[in-house]
């Protein structure tokens with residue numbers, strides 16, 4: 001169905017920018033050009049005001065008060081769970097577990113599902129593109145259990161070698177844990193194929209969605225992944241709050257994560273009955289304001305529309321890739337056919353840290369470093385890259401400022 | 415002309431392009447490795463001290479940003495021929511200067527004063543001081559790799 005041209009509204013980035021107060025500020029006397037969105041995103045006013053309002057008007061502990069404030073905060077907290085459920089199209093809100101972020105979500109699976117199900121000789125498969133938070137928890141688990149960690153290799157464009165992946169999946173493979181989008185290179189991995197193939201061979205699949213959830217539409221039922229992890233702060237929400245999605249049957253069979261209040265049905269000194277998911281995994285007083293803020297952030301993204309956001313960011317990626325490629329010293333690291341809005345690059349012999357400093361003084365915030373993905377850097381034989389990463393509020397004139405700032409770097413080091 | 419001459423002074427750019435005393439010392443009797451996990455800067459430092467505690471020779475190897483490379487290179491040129499106590503004294507003065515703990519760079523730092531601008535760039539202080547921390551460790555012959563990081567630094 002196509003809407004008549006008169007109804008179809010164009011992507012109004014200037015209107016969107018007005019929703020993000022921080023974009024008005026100056027750094028070093030220059031307007032802020034924020035291109036470090038893969039590290040964390042800025043927050044819209046609706047999220048900031050919601051957190052503020054929560055503490056001004058609603059603050060109370062959840063699930064344990066008969067008084068009105070507790071009822072209100074409990075309702076807002078649980079309503080956000082439904083917002084998240086719908087956002088990733090989970091079958092039930094009981095499949096949405098609140099965590100501190102992607103890192104904790106992955107560790108939760110390793111410590112509960114992993115410790116129960118992984119045995120000596122089993123294999124866990126990750127990829128060469130993973131963030132350290134999708135490497136280290138599995139190394140720790142493998143070490144504890146005598147299991148083996150295997151790695152899907154990548155090619156020079158930063159794409160997974162799918163033939164090698166298929167060879168690496170064996171009857172010993174119990175779990176495949178891969179990122180949807182690489183934070184270091186922007187590669188979008190063919191996770192639907194990976195999930196399908198892994199399931200055919202009896203392995204479960206965890207998707208690290210930290211870099212995809214804000215940029216691509218995710219439908220966990222259609223994907224059929226077993227776990228999906230993401231962080232609120234990378235999708236315009238607060239820090240300190242994240243999500244683990246897990247299929248209910250798996251969550252029911254998993255042992256609890258931490259012990260404490262809120263995760264129990266009844267406690268005596270002889271025996272404790274655990275609550276059902278999701279509460280089984282949510283011991284203690286959670287980040288209530290963060291949860292409610294995250295709900296608002298998802299509402300914001302839904303209102304703008306993920307398809308529109310993806311199209312806008314893709315345009316910026318194509319434009320930025322084109323413009324940076326004109327500079328002969330630029331080497332773009334990560335040239336996958338399927339890419340999200342991440343532009344990682346090196347500039348001749350100039351160290352990314354020096355690039356980052358000079359860009360910063362011109363108001364352009366990028367990340368310089370190994371992006372918590374040292375194996376990726378090693379694969380390309382570089383210590384680090386400079387990385388510009390786009391969000392829904394970035395503009396082409398900002399990309400032009402990035403390019404001008406890169407020229408300035410060359411001038412300093414000429 | 416750039417607006418960055420406070421940090422990237424000509425002398426610094428010269429040393430990063432043509433690092434002095436680059437390589438290893440086969441007859442070194444002091445050694446340490448330094449690492450800055452935030453940006454991946456690595457330095458390996460060899461020193462040869464005589465029995466009077468004078469630095470006879472000092473060489474470095476490694477990879478890193480312009481600031482860390484230039485700092486290591488200039489440090490080696492300054493320390494050659496100095497006594498251990500003098501080296502430690504310069505280390506503390508240099509450290510205080512780049513940390514912005516003193517208003518004016520001490521005169522005895524000599525040409526090392528070109529690093530004074532670093533204090534306006536807090537993110538770069540560790541780059542400038544990595545070589546010096548590594549030198550300090552080498553004098554003590556510490557076995558562990560010296561890290562400028564104290565366990566912080568998770569991000570994406």
Ligand SMILES: Cc1ncc(COP(=O)(O)O)c(C=O)c1O
Pocket residue numbers: 038039100101102103104131133134179181182183208210211231372569570
């Ligand atoms: C791909 C990927 N996975 C995991 C993480 C970890 O996320 P968090 O630090 O929010 O737990 C990040 C963020 O840096 C990431 O980019």
